[in-house]
Amino acid sequence: MTVKELAETLSLTVLAGKDSLNRPVTGGYTGDLLSWVMARLPENAAWLTVMGNINAVAVASLKDAACIILTDSAPLDEQARDKARELDLAVLTSRKNSYELGLKLAELLG
Amino acid sequence: MNNTLSFDYVVPGDDFTRAGEASSDVKHKLKQIGYDPDAIRRVAIAMYEGEINMVIHAGGGKAHVEISPEKIEMVLADRGPGISDVDLAMREGYSTAPDKVRALGFGAGMGMSNMKKCSDTMEIHTKVGEGTTLRMTVLAKKKQ
Numbered sequence: 001m002t003v004k005e006l007a008e009t010l011s012l013t014v015l016a017g018k019d020s021l022n023r024p025v026t027g028g029y030t031g032d033l034l035s036w037v038m039a040r041l042p043e044n045a046a047w048l049t050v051m052g053n054i055n056a057v058a059v060a061s062l063k064d065a066a067c068i069i070l071t072d073s074a075p076l077d078e079q080a081r082d083k084a085r086e087l088d089l090a091v092l093t094s095r096k097n098s099y100e101l102g103l104k105l106a107e108l109l110g
Numbered sequence: 111m112n113n114t115l116s117f118d119y120v121v122p123g124d125d126f127t128r129a130g131e132a133s134s135d136v137k138h139k140l141k142q143i144g145y146d147p148d149a150i151r152r153v154a155i156a157m158y159e160g161e162i163n164m165v166i167h168a169g170g171g172k173a174h175v176e177i178s179p180e181k182i183e184m185v186l187a188d189r190g191p192g193i194s195d196v197d198l199a200m201r202e203g204y205s206t207a208p209d210k211v212r213a214l215g216f217g218a219g220m221g222m223s224n225m226k227k228c229s230d231t232m233e234i235h236t237k238v239g240e241g242t243t244l245r246m247t248v249l250a251k252k253k254q
Binding site: 032033034035036038039043051053054055056058059061062063079 | 126127129130133134137151154155158159162214215216217218219220221224227
C-alpha cells in the first residue's frame, strides 16, 4: 500500500509530500521521544506521532520512514512543513489518536 | 591510491532548526557512493545523536567525517561543559536535557547508548569545563 492509498483509506489530510506519496508503506511505528524513535523506527514505516517539529522531520528522513502521520490533529510547525516539502517527506494528519489510528493501520497492513 | 573522502561540518549551537543537517549530508553522500545500507543506517543514527548532543549541551561544535571503503570515522568535537560522569551519561534513560529541549521530543536519555550501539568503536575524551571529543567508527561490514 502506498502513502497516498493509506491517506485515502484512513481519511488523512496531506500536509507535505509529492513523489513521496507513492512510496510503499510496509509497517507502522508510534512514539514521541525522538532518540527512542531514532533507534527503532523501521524503514518504510508510517510513523504515528504528535511531534510536528523540524527535528521529527529529520528523524523520519534519516530513518527513511515512508511518512509521518501526526495524530490527535497535532500541528506541523511552519519550519517543519518547509523542510518536509524540501526533502519531499510525506506528512499527513489525522484527528484520531495514535492508538486508534494504529489499530486501523494494523488492520490494513496485517 | 588514497580512497578516503573527508568532510567537515560546523554544527551550530542551540539551533534546533539546523540540527541533523550534517548527518543528513553524510547519509546522502554515503548513499551516492553506494555504501553498505546497514552501515549507512548506523552512521546516520550515531552521527545524528552526536550532533543533537552538541546542539543541546555544548553550544555546537565541529564534525569531521572520513569515509573509506572499509569504514567510516566520525569525530565530533565541542568546547562545551564536558561530561562529569561518562558511565552515567551512557546509561539508557539518563538525561540532563533542560525542559525546553524535552518539549521538542529530546531528552529520552537514549542518545549516548544509541551511539554506542550503532558504532563499532566509540571513544570519549572529555574534560569538565573544556569540552568533549567523541570518536566513532562504523565498519562497512556488520558487527559480528
